[in-house]
Amino acid sequence: MSSVGYEAINIDENSIPRDHMANAMIDSQLHECVRQNINTEEFRRLVQQRSAEKLVTPCGNTLLHVAVSCGSDNITSYLAPTFPSLITIQNSQKDTILHLAAREGKASDTIKSLAESNPSLMRKTNTKGNTPLHDAVITDNKEVAKLLVSRDPEVAYYNNNNGKSPLYLAVEKGKKNGILDDLLNLGASFAIKSEDGDALPEGKSPVHAAIKQRNRDILEKIGKEKPELLRLTEEEFGNSLHYASSIGFLEGVRFLLTKFHDGAYETNLEGNYPIHVACKSHSVDVVKEFLDIFPYPKEFLNKKGKNILHVAAKYGNSSVVRYILEQDQKLVAPLLNAIDEDGNTPLHLAAGYGRCTATFLLVRDNRVEHFIVNNRNWTPYELAEDFSKRVEETYIKTDEMPAKERKPIDSKNSTPAHEIKGKEVDSNKMDTKEASTKDEIVVWYFDLVMTLSILFVNARPKKSLKEIFPATGLPMSKLRKEATTRIGNLLVVAVLVAVVTFAGVIQPPQLRDNNNSSDREFNSTTYTASHYSTYENLLYGYLFLDVGALSSSLLAALLLLLPSVTHPRFQIATVWFSVIMVRLAIYMMFGAMLFSARIALIGSHRSLLTISITGLAVVFPSIIPLSVSPVHLKVLLHYIYYYLFFLFIYSSWWLPHKLSDLKKKHNL
Template identity: 65%
Template sequence: MRKTNTKGNTPLHDAVINGNRELAKFLVSIDPEVAYYNNKNDRSPLYLAVEKGNKKGILDDLLKSGALIPIYREDGDALPKGKSPVHAAIEQRSRDILLKIEKAKPELLRITEKELGNSLHYASSIGFLEGVQFLLQKFRDGAYETNLEGNYPIHLACKSHSADVVKEYLDKFPYAEEFINKKGRNILHVAAKYGNCNVISYILKQDPKLVEPLLNEMDEDGNKPLHLAAGYGKSLAAFVLVRDQRVEHFTVNHRNRTPYDLAADISKVAEEEYAKTDEMTAVERRQQFDSKNSIPANETEGNKADSEIAVDYFGAVITLAILYFHACPKKSLSELFPFIKQNTSQARDHIKRVLGNLLVAAVLVAGVTFTGAIQLPQLPQLRDNINPGDQHHELNSTSRNSSHDNLLYGYLFLDVAALSTSLVAALILLWSNFNYPKFQIPAVVFSNSMVCLSIVLMFGAFFFSVRIALLGSHGRFLAVTITVVAVMFFLAQALLVFPWIIPLSANQILLQLLLHYLYYIYFFLFVYGKWWLTQTLRKHSR
């Protein structure tokens, strides 16, 4: 009866797997204890019956057997060291099976798995609300047990995204500050670390007597909930916490780091790791980024047990942008954005690589603008098309000539300016390359600004030439549309090119300032907007 095959299955295992109720009932009546024996996958016949959803009533027959749960068997581990059928019922999200197990074998509710913890741990981790409600009635003591990581079931509820499960715990245990895991973290710490803004929002709305002991408590590393949200790049969690006036923004942890400092640290790490993967495919990039950047900045020197949390690049920089506006210490711009000078040899090597490309760009712009200067846009032959008797055309003749002259002067000015700046850049590059190589670095920096400026001017000259071409057109809507589109692209181009024109030290500060605003706007438009809309629709659906 207890003989096993190569898979570790007893005859009772195979009877359950094949759905043979009569045989299973016969076998368990002869040796009831086998119902708890595990195969090589740590699954007992009882577990398999639950996993199959009590198919053909086999689970009922197994539960009716009067055998006690074996603690030890000679040829393998018994149930306490294998997978619990209660955990299988929770995985199936079946309250009915839990009720069957509780009525027949209530002791099974107390079995703890090595990896998953007790039944309340597992039900809380997957957000199984009905299961948590049932287990809190039948197995209330399980809420006071910790798993291998030192977490209580309420901590695992805060890791999941179900605020309803957390509500169930807080209704039963309104003293949440007493649930501290082995790292000294309360439930708000855990919710912030995993970025569960739904849970955080719910906790912050509770009675101040419950919330205040959680908001600014430190864990064993001196981190408060806001520190963890910032250090793990959880933008929504950081936003919800930092907007609460009761949360302290500028306190330091045991490493003397504020939440803003941690966000800055992890964003730098994320940026460096992401920059190394530019030439990889999207899948390879994501795999390498997640594997290498899984430990947050605030825990790289300590315990690395939290390596399952991957830091997202955009999450890190968006979190930094949020804290820049709400929790940034008062510092000068030079302190916030220090300018890092390149090593001279590295800078020269880089300059040699870009000098040739920059020279080609300058010559191309010069050639295009020179061609445009010798082929001036001419006045459309409007006078040939004007009917001498048409007084309306005669009245507009003078105004068209005046507009043509103004547009032509503007075109000539921008075209000549673009030609001049590009030629200056090309000459300086040639001069530094052949005569004075030691001046290549400043020459390239200056010429880069000149080439960028010439491109902007060339676009402006092209816009004026288009306006001249449309001067005699009767398609007024087309002319307005082209003008609006051209102006928009001109401003966008100027915005992109402007940082390359100004000095490099000022460019770095300006670029980082702009990025904070851009990421902050992106956060509101997409990340926060999506979350807010989801919450609003969920409330209305109720």
């Protein structure tokens, strides 16, 4: 068989270069011999003549690499003992022969022999940091993986450049190929804590991989075969309980609390216990699981002195806040008004971070104190007010920033972080060093305004309105400039109102002509004497209001055109009077519109339409009084935002939770 194969390939000796080189490329004929596993005397002679150690492929593979990759056992069994130096040579990617066997070959007798006689090969890593076992797991090569882990079990815990061990990769792939079972059953045990207290091995925890997949079956298998792995930590995520709590994996938390109970008393790099991390997530069930086992939440304080209600309020997890507030009074009382190291209560944190729903839940609870001051002597309202001003100033600065300064920020879709941060930062938005985008600032500011309005309505400071909304005086130069601008704007509005009302005087509204033959089939209204009487009365009202609006707007325009307006002594008074006249003209326009609409509906039986138009014309302009101070306007806006919160935010959050409670109550 070998001779036939050799004659078919017909190696030409003359085609072999004989010049002395550091390395020579394996030609296609030699490669074909290796690939077809043809081990003849002629092949051996040519290999020895060519110096096998210097024969390589473009990516640095030796003949032994090619033989192992192709599964050519006859060639492999010849080359390995004849040229032992080939066994340890690595190609350009630093792959050994075992790497190629793991990716492409099989666990032949020759490979087994090589693994046993050269144990160091199993710990060699390539440029990716992968050992042969890594590659066997990645390619689902169960046969080679079982061979390697049986010869050197500790390799299952070696981490590659991404911090992933073969065991971690096997957990990612799951139990379907059986490699995970082999690694757990044959894997070596190791001490989780070394003498200096560091966790071993470092890198990504296989338990975290199982938690990420929410796979309790794998968690239980790890807990049964290698329970010490449950104690592994990751720098970014903490221990396994921290990570399961952060993603709201309830089944995983339940299992870990039975097998790794002590993990609940460990803190992560941020100084948070797993119960704190659970309060960051939106899973109330995970928080409930912790409180069922640890019914003393006041004992869990992170490194900043925050309890679980602090954390839930800070991150705006309204469902968790609601659940905590509904618990037994003895359990909740120590949490409600507790202060952290900055003197902040849970209400301070909810208010300061613009968590409107959490703020509403806390401020509506009679047990929560509204006027506790923190270390900066600020109440929750004052903290929210200060932070909303900071965000507003940041938005204005970003909007007014010169193009050259804004370009590098816009290229990253961010604004300078120090401009939007308060004295404390939020892990969702502010704990990161990257700043928020301009659009995010707008949305965030809206939440802050909602929160401020909730506090204004329910926890208003014990001060007068003038103290809450102090008037900010402007320099005389700015006042004059502003007055000049307002004169121009008022003049434009006054002239526009005059033009519209003048057109209304020239062509007042008329009754529809029912005698027009072209409209008879569409209009069957018949006007009576009472209809004409009503029309006359409405027309008088319309003309009175329309002419009044015309007169008021013309008076305002004439006043603004007087030469004395430019004199500082008369400027402010003239602007103030003109504003009143223009407002009066606009109100009269609304009234004229009402009378015009009523004239158009005479004889109509559409009472609902009549009522709607009348209500719109009467109610809408009466929302804002004729003369309103800036203080009253701010109070009005707070109430508007408060009711918008009820309409769009609280209702959409409250209804699903109420339905869920009813289902639980009736066991549906």
